[in-house]
Amino acid sequence: MRSFEKMLVVCGVALGAFLFGPIDAAEARPNYFDALTTYYGIAPGANLDACGVCHFKWNGTGQRNPYGSTVEQQLYLGKSITQSLIDSELTDSDMDGFTNGDEIMIHETLPGYSCDNYFLAIDNPPVDYHTYCVPFVATCLVPIDIRLNTNIVGSFGVEVGTTEIYSIEIFNNGSTFPINVSSADFQAGASPDYSLVGPTAPFAIPVGESVIVDIVFSPTTVGFHNAVLEIESDDPDEPSVYVNASSVGFIKVLAPEEDRHACLSDVSKQYAKYTKTHLREWNRCYLDEVAGRACDTGRRDAKILSAESRFRSRVGGSKDKACKGNSLTASLLDMPTNCEAPCDSIVLTSINSLATCLICQQDAAMEQELTDALGTAPPDLPANSAGSVAAESCQKKVLSGMAKAVGTVQKTLGRCELENIIAVSPTDCAVAGAEKITKAQSKVDAAVDKCSDTTGLEGCRFEMSPDPACLGASALSIGDTLVDTTFGIDD
Numbered sequence: 001m002r003s004f005e006k007m008l009v010v011c012g013v014a015l016g017a018f019l020f021g022p023i024d025a026a027e028a029r030p031n032y033f034d035a036l037t038t039y040y041g042i043a044p045g046a047n048l049d050a051c052g053v054c055h056f057k058w059n060g061t062g063q064r065n066p067y068g069s070t071v072e073q074q075l076y077l078g079k080s081i082t083q084s085l086i087d088s089e090l091t092d093s094d095m096d097g098f099t100n101g102d103e104i105m106i107h108e109t110l111p112g113y114s115c116d117n118y119f120l121a122i123d124n125p126p127v128d129y130h131t132y133c134v135p136f137v138a139t140c141l142v143p144i145d146i147r148l149n150t151n152i153v154g155s156f157g158v159e160v161g162t163t164e165i166y167s168i169e170i171f172n173n174g175s176t177f178p179i180n181v182s183s184a185d186f187q188a189g190a191s192p193d194y195s196l197v198g199p200t201a202p203f204a205i206p207v208g209e210s211v212i213v214d215i216v217f218s219p220t221t222v223g224f225h226n227a228v229l230e231i232e233s234d235d236p237d238e239p240s241v242y243v244n245a246s247s248v249g250f251i252k253v254l255a256p257e258e259d260r261h262a263c264l265s266d267v268s269k270q271y272a273k274y275t276k277t278h279l280r281e282w283n284r285c286y287l288d289e290v291a292g293r294a295c296d297t298g299r300r301d302a303k304i305l306s307a308e309s310r311f312r313s314r315v316g317g318s319k320d321k322a323c324k325g326n327s328l329t330a331s332l333l334d335m336p337t338n339c340e341a342p343c344d345s346i347v348l349t350s351i352n353s354l355a356t357c358l359i360c361q362q363d364a365a366m367e368q369e370l371t372d373a374l375g376t377a378p379p380d381l382p383a384n385s386a387g388s389v390a391a392e393s394c395q396k397k398v399l400s401g402m403a404k405a406v407g408t409v410q411k412t413l414g415r416c417e418l419e420n421i422i423a424v425s426p427t428d429c430a431v432a433g434a435e436k437i438t439k440a441q442s443k444v445d446a447a448v449d450k451c452s453d454t455t456g457l458e459g460c461r462f463e464m465s466p467d468p469a470c471l472g473a474s475a476l477s478i479g480d481t482l483v484d485t486t487f488g489i490d491d
């Protein structure tokens, strides 16, 4: 990154208004980082002059750490950034015994990190940040310390005859000495369907490094399979650390083709409707913000909520005849065990859980759409503002074009996947739908070329060296994910 670009990016928020728009500080929307440093008087170069105050990534963007999440909850209530900071002060987000306010204002320690979670900071935090996680604690590091990435692994269902791998990362979390692992093996009584792949003990792990041992699960029978991995080392206070593995093997039973077809036909139809409303409402709201009008969030949320309840009543609810009404489950529909990332905490069991997964994926789709088309996704409000009526109209075209293209991809691929359920030999839907999809993609890409003014706009087409096909590519990826989720396609 060239240095002048670097200066324009603060915690992942590109301050495009300074680049493209009128240089008028009053018009530029203040971002979170500015609000934090200004309100608390954090000096440049101070320990807390870092995006890592709120984010897991030290340079910002992505998931917020416990303190960032607390502030985010306040923002969701519609408060200003500064008010959200103030109303987060009495909470102890990282549970180290000191409130966020005391940590920031008195001790100048990180309000999102304690010695129990500081190692979750990623993307090169400063080498000494473990010295200002907890007030009065000189360092979270001890001379010899072992740490695992997890103590529990497993899957709700792994098909008999297939394999699932759980990677265990063993870290040397100490400050001074290597960790000597003397043994890493299952305790007696482990299911024989588990095996280990990794270095053979004894082995040493230097300071700051880690070693991966894979627990491999290949069920040969249905039901629960348990194993406990015990890792012995010279860590003085934890001579043994453990990983509990617990998984279920199953044999796949599917509902008859015509039942799956009838159910998924309804689901995809209802989902396309929900997607359309959801994108329309968020697009409208963000267009308002870019145009300098406050978005009517109440109206947006009411419309989305009513679309969601309509969707839920037809997918797993009282008006569902073909799926729940026909006693189908996610597994009878050949769905994976869990919803795809970022919704993978949702376990797919009932049709209701499928609806929850689809709603979650639609949120992710909206975030991707807004990021690519407009440059910002919730909970952040757009930092940019349209410089003219023509620029606003351009932004509107981009947003509605994206929603349309996503809808076309979703419907085209969805119809094809539906036919595949009952087809004698399945079609490659990407190939079969290529013509329609390419047309929809070119349309949204071409929308920008027709703009007479793009002043102040952000998003993938307004970057330094934009990919002229980025909007179409984004629409395809979004629509494809929605269809994969609907039909339980793992790719």
Ligand SMILES: [Ca+2]
Pocket (backbone or CB within 6 Å): 092, 093, 094, 095, 096, 097, 098, 099, 100, 103, 111
């Ligand atoms: Ca704290």
Ligand SMILES: [Ca+2]
Pocket (backbone or CB within 6 Å): 094, 096, 103, 109, 110, 111, 112, 113, 114, 133, 134, 135
């Ligand atoms: Ca702390």
Ligand SMILES: [Ca+2]
Pocket (backbone or CB within 6 Å): 144, 145, 146, 235, 236, 237, 238
């Ligand atoms: Ca230890």
